[in-house]
Amino acid sequence: MVQNIKDMDELKTFLRSAGNKLVVVEFSAVWCGPCKRIYPLFHAMSLQYRNVMFAIVDVDSAQELARTYRINAIPTFQMFKQAQKVNLFSRIKRAMCCYRSGSLSTPIFELCGADAKKLEEKIQELM
Template identity: 40%
Template structure:
């Protein structure tokens, strides 16, 4: 699955996730990962905002990971609550965000780049 500008990419396998992370790192792009769960009410509420941000910040990779589907990935990043938004640049975690103020966080991090 190729990264497309303005689109949230749902990763359903660890291989898909690793491939997207490698593409982003090779391109020097910011990755914003939405760790979510199908049973999580706040996750469903914030999903349209995450999609809106993907359209606005087309120079970043926006990935969605279901913690029940990719338990190993969630464990690797020590995800303990949903939704959790992880910001990664050049393979390094630069920020973790667990609140609904996602728009503000994206704008703030974009200014730091």
């Protein structure tokens, strides 16, 4: 099941409740085409990987979270363990991301784009 996160307090509570489990957070928007395409796959992963917790943040209704986590493109997936961001890699493809700003620089903590295969590989690696 995918938890809808609306603000920083909800995210902090969600991360604390995960304990040692991997947490995957999707930052997206309802108007984003790639976000719409990846969501059913993201939801299916939440049912398949019962030992992983999944959440979604709408960047338009949770702008503070989007700023705090420096979301420049959507969909962006960030992963956490023990309430800390997991250091991953950066992947940007214009065709797969809806950009919210002119910046193409992204921190190395996230997966950007609607690439379900890469997302699932990282989940399996980090579980």
